[in-house]
Amino acid sequence: MSRCYNFSPGPAALPESVLEQARDEMLDWRGSGMSVMEMSHRGKDFTAISEKAEADFRQLMQIPDNYKVLFMQGGATAQTAMVPMNLLRSGQSADYIDTGIWAQKAIKEANKLGANIRIAATSESDNFMKVPSFDTWECDSDAAYLHYVSNETIAGVGFNWIPETGGVPLVCDMSSDIMSRPIDVSKFGVIYGGAQKNIGPAGITLAVVRDDLIGHADQAIPSVMDYAVAAKSGSMYNTPPTYSWYLAGLVFEWALAKGGLAAIDALNQKKAAKLYDYIDNSSFYSNVVSPESRSLMNVTFLLADDSLESEFIKQAVDNQLVNLNGHRLLGGMRASIYNAMPEAGVDALIAFMKEFERAKV
Structure with a gap:
């Protein structure tokens, strides 16, 4: 499995x-x-x-x-x-x-x-x-x-x-x-x-x-x-x-x-920074939260064309990246990267986002 x-x-x-x-x-x-x-x-x-x-x-x-x-x-x-x-x-x-x-x-x-x-x-x-x-x-x-x-x-x-x-x-x-x-x-x-x-x-x-x-x-x-x-x-x-x-x-x-909360915090900071950095440097994805108030646990983002959201979700699932759809009240996407999410999971998500962007731009 x-x-x-x-x-x-x-x-x-x-x-x-x-x-x-x-x-x-x-x-x-x-x-x-x-x-x-x-x-x-x-x-x-x-x-x-x-x-x-x-x-x-x-x-x-x-x-x-x-x-x-x-x-x-x-x-x-x-x-x-x-x-x-x-x-x-x-x-x-x-x-x-x-x-x-x-x-x-x-x-x-x-x-x-x-x-x-x-x-x-x-x-x-x-x-x-x-x-x-x-x-x-x-x-x-x-x-x-x-x-x-x-x-x-x-x-x-x-x-x-x-x-x-x-x-x-x-x-x-x-x-x-x-x-x-x-x-x-x-x-x-x-x-x-x-x-x-x-x-x-x-x-x-x-x-x-x-x-x-x-x-x-x-x-x-x-x-x-x-x-x-x-x-x-x-x-x-x-x-x-x-x-x-x-x-x-x-x-x-x-x-x-794992080394307690100091070690967990260091990894959480690293995971969030990777994902926000990619989003911020993309013209295809965006995050509208004020940078000083961005969550380290729940990274929300929008696609440049919201008509592509369902395709994004489907392809993500095909790549074993699940539950990325945003809340029904706001739409868009949301990646929750709590303590148990390994850095490899964030890396896999970014790699998929890059490929999806390359195919659609």
Whole structure:
């Protein structure tokens, strides 16, 4: 069997070595006589798996001791409701930065809860093709938190810096660029993200929450959405998605073996630079995102003649380059080059793009 290069924005490619290890352990996890997906989540075998996964994730992200790591469900979508439920107290407001589709989903969810939400900055006037300049932000120093999305997968727009909040807790949906580079976790109050980009398969969600932000939720909050309940129960108030947790743990081991996030960042920078450089020097392809706001994870591009898009996709698939079509809302093309995408995959894509351009110009 020959594996393709999978440029899907999510669920995304996983490291082959992780898939091979999961295959080898499918029927019998390390002499237990059973698959991980058959284990009791409270048994000693899965306890060992879950504890090691958390320890490895903490090491990768350099998470301080005064933060809880919560393995939860519902994806980032559930977190967009859980954040205001857990952090907003009566009479408080929260600031949100509007950078596109995913930021707007978070804003919409908070509004549905009746939360007092302020849009502190937006890049709407730039068609959401850049991060709003910090000097345009109008933040409230008394806000309960400031929320932003670090990487908008649809347009390929990303923050390449961490906002300074002056003491207001910073909340970040980091679903699509978590673990792609080192960050200073201490600058954040909450980091959350669905797993299906850089962490593992869909089904589990990571939330990193500073201790002082836990335990202030309204008593009406459902127990499964209360950070305090999750923290007290070790993320096992109800049965967690055990197999997704196990696979995430294997990805953490893989990332550590690669040299940690500094080494992964260096490779990600190299991959993205290669692809953007080719696009920028082509008269056939173009990228319309402001260069300072370009995502390192999701490289979007247009063809000079959009009538060629379906042919481009078909020929790409024939060359084992799959899931390059852009989001239905924007069209065009999108190459998601998360951690598990090898440099050879980017090289293969560029070679195909060159040949396609040569044949059409």
